[in-house]
Amino acid sequence: MKPIQTQIPSATWKLLQQQLKYVEENSAFYQEKFQQLGVSANNLKAEDLTQLAITTKDDLASRNEDFICVPKREIIDYVTTSGTLGAPVTFALNEADLQRLAANEEKSFQLAGVTPDDVVQITTTLDRRFIAGMAYFLGLRKLGAGLVRVGSGVPELQWDSINRFQPTYLVAVPSFLIKLGNYAKANGIDCKNTSIKAAICIGESLRDENFQLNALGKKVEELWGIELYSTYASTEMSTAFTECEAHEGNHILEDLIYTEIVDARGNLVNDGEVGELVVTTLGIETMPLIRYATGDLVKKIIEPCKCGREGARLSSVLGRKKQLIKYKGTSIYPPQITEALADWPGIDLHLVKVSISQVGTDHLEVILPDSFQQEKLAALKAHLRAKLRVLPEISFWKTKKLQQTIFNPNHRKPIRFLDERMKTDEV
Ligand SMILES: [Zn+2]
Numbered sequence: 184m185k186p187i188q189t190q191i192p193s194a195t196w197k198l199l200q201q202q203l204k205y206v207e208e209n210s211a212f213y214q215e216k217f218q219q220l221g222v223s224a225n226n227l228k229a230e231d232l233t234q235l236a237i238t239t240k241d242d243l244a245s246r247n248e249d250f251i252c253v254p255k256r257e258i259i260d261y262v263t264t265s266g267t268l269g270a271p272v273t274f275a276l277n278e279a280d281l282q283r284l285a286a287n288e289e290k291s292f293q294l295a296g297v298t299p300d301d302v303v304q305i306t307t308t309l310d311r312r313f314i315a316g317m318a319y320f321l322g323l324r325k326l327g328a329g330l331v332r333v334g335s336g337v338p339e340l341q342w343d344s345i346n347r348f349q350p351t352y353l354v355a356v357p358s359f360l361i362k363l364g365n366y367a368k369a370n371g372i373d374c375k376n377t378s379i380k381a382a383i384c385i386g387e388s389l390r391d392e393n394f395q396l397n398a399l400g401k402k403v404e405e406l407w408g409i410e411l412y413s414t415y416a417s418t419e420m421s422t423a424f425t426e427c428e429a430h431e432g433n434h435i436l437e438d439l440i441y442t443e444i445v446d447a448r449g450n451l452v453n454d455g456e457v458g459e460l461v462v463t464t465l466g467i468e469t470m471p472l473i474r475y476a477t478g479d480l481v482k483k484i485i486e487p488c489k490c491g492r493e494g495a496r497l498s499s500v501l502g503r504k505k506q507l508i509k510y511k512g513t514s515i516y517p518p519q520i521t522e523a524l525a526d527w528p529g530i531d532l533h534l535v536k537v538s539i540s541q542v543g544t545d546h547l548e549v550i551l552p553d554s555f556q557q558e559k560l561a562a563l564k565a566h567l568r569a570k571l572r573v574l575p576e577i578s579f580w581k582t583k584k585l586q587q588t589i590f591n592p593n594h595r596k597p598i599r600f601l602d603e604r605m606k607t608d609e610v
Pocket of ligand 1: 427428429434488489490491492
């Protein structure tokens with residue numbers, strides 16, 4: 184089969200070339216890679232970009248310092264990746280990178296309709312070596328919107344801030360919006376009657392591949408009755424992909440990032456097909472990445488958006504490459520299990536656990552709180568079998584233990600997936 188070629192627009196190629204030349208001059212890691220391949224940024228053609236090797240998370244972890252392109256005295260901010268799939272990795276930003284990050288978030292908030300007339304309450308961590316909270320602050324400041332830095336957790340302080348400052352937007356993890364909504368219910372607060380008109384949601388997908396709200400998204404919408412915007416980003420990308428008012432995919436900021444979608448062998452897939460997102464960051468000085476494999480499975484949508492903005496979009500993250508579970512001959516990604524459980528009334532807490540069975544295959548387990556009504560178990564099993572085509576083992580933990588595992592204060596996102604296979608294949 185002939186490999187798929189993509190036409191890179193000349194304006195994008197110019198930015199890519201600048202970034203390639205920059206890493207060739209300044210990055211020990213990429214200098215070595217280019218030499219091994221016998222290529223030079225000066226004579227590389229656009230159609231040959233796919234010849235460059237893919238940069239992996241393992242490269243970043245094992246050769247971390249070799250990615251740094253600026254002298255140490257230039258570095259301002261140190262952060263680490265969230266470590267969802269392994270140990271956290273160091274990232275560093277200089278003044279130019281912080282300005283780029285601010286411009287990126289300004290554009291991202293504009294996509295979600297935020298204007299200088301809005302007040303945005305940030306309910307995610309601003310410190311703890313986390314890039315996103317700071318990025319939101321910088322972007323909103325550049326945009327000229329009002330902002331309230333509440334940070335993560337503390338529902339009481341969140342509600343006090345909503346009442347006090349009358350914010351119009353929240354930036355939040357969807358699971359936290361459910362927690363905040365449940366707190367409101369228990370305390371006689373009407374979630375549907377506040378100053379909040381929309382939430383910008385990070386960390387968890389809100390929509391399925393047809394842009395419909397998934398079960399998590401529906402739950403948040405039912406509870407709050409507000410508009411929900413997805414935004415997807417990571418430390419490594421230093422760039423956000425955000426939904427516009429059409430809610431049909433996350434717009435790609437093409438002057439800040441170049442995206443490719445590849446199959447398991449690293450070959451480009453056709454537009455509209457699911458594959459792994461590979462990114463090349465544009466305009467980054469401290470730790471630029473060339474063809475970096477994110478591990479996130481998405482689709483690229485090239486049809487024009489209803490909003491009239493130009494450029495392609497990405498679907499929600501439909502799974503993570505490393506989280507693929509092969510259970511009883513069926514391939515499953517954890518979000519499919521979460522989605523099937525969220526569809527079932529009354530299950531607010533659950534964990535998906537995968538381990539290696541005695542015969543070396545994946546063993547899949549769904550853990551529910553021990554408050555689950557046992558007389559409904561047979562019906563739940565039938566539901567899961569219908570949705571997933573296989574039935575995971577179901578076990579029960581005490582509600583408190585489950586809650587503490589899911590909302591672990593040392594993690595930035597709720598933990599819904601325990602992968603015990605990682606211990607054997609990741610150092
Ligand atoms: Zn749009």
